[in-house]
Amino acid sequence: MTTSPEIAAKLKGQMARESRALVSNCPSFGAKIVATVLEDPSLYAQWQESLRIMSGRILKMRQALVEGLQKHGTPGNWSHITRQIGMFSFTGLTKEECTLLKNDHHIYMTQNGRISLAGLNTGNLDRFVKAVDTVVRQTRSESSRL
Numbered sequence: 001m002t003t004s005p006e007i008a009a010k011l012k013g014q015m016a017r018e019s020r021a022l023v024s025n026c027p028s029f030g031a032k033i034v035a036t037v038l039e040d041p042s043l044y045a046q047w048q049e050s051l052r053i054m055s056g057r058i059l060k061m062r063q064a065l066v067e068g069l070q071k072h073g074t075p076g077n078w079s080h081i082t083r084q085i086g087m088f089s090f091t092g093l094t095k096e097e098c099t100l101l102k103n104d105h106h107i108y109m110t111q112n113g114r115i116s117l118a119g120l121n122t123g124n125l126d127r128f129v130k131a132v133d134t135v136v137r138q139t140r141s142e143s144s145r146l
Contacts, residue, residue, distance in 0.1 A: 054118075058087060061120045065089075068129035075140050087118050097135045105131035 002008055037043045062082050069078045081089050093101070093113035101107040107128060109115045120128060 058117045061117050061125065062089065064122075064125055065117075065120065065129065068125060069132065072129060072133040074129075074133040074136050076136060087116060088114050089117055090114050091132070093132070093136070094139065097132075097139050100135045100139065101131055104135070107131050 002011070037047050062084070066078045066081050069076075076092065078092075080092065084090065091109075091113040093109075095111045095113075098109055098111050098113055101109065105127075
């Protein structure tokens, strides 16, 4: 933007102030959207239906994930996944298994094995299940030989 160190320092300070203002202060726009939806019976009903559809899809993905792992005979008990609620699931995968999924299969999750079920769908579930099966068999058979 400039070759002048003085002007660059001033610009940097101004950009930091602008950035802070955007990040630190919640915009009112989101609150206005929420108020509009909650105050309009038609929009509220549409929102509730959307929630029902989304939560139903997540429940189906939980069930399909467990069924897929069981179908492949993946070592371990995976029933805890269907007993959990919400958009995320703690899979029970170890840090090592999560790292292998990332490095070998390009599947990303937190290192404690938490996944976003919203990221699973009928198009990628089988790939995910096969990768988990591969990694679990690899790590758990290695640890059983120690």
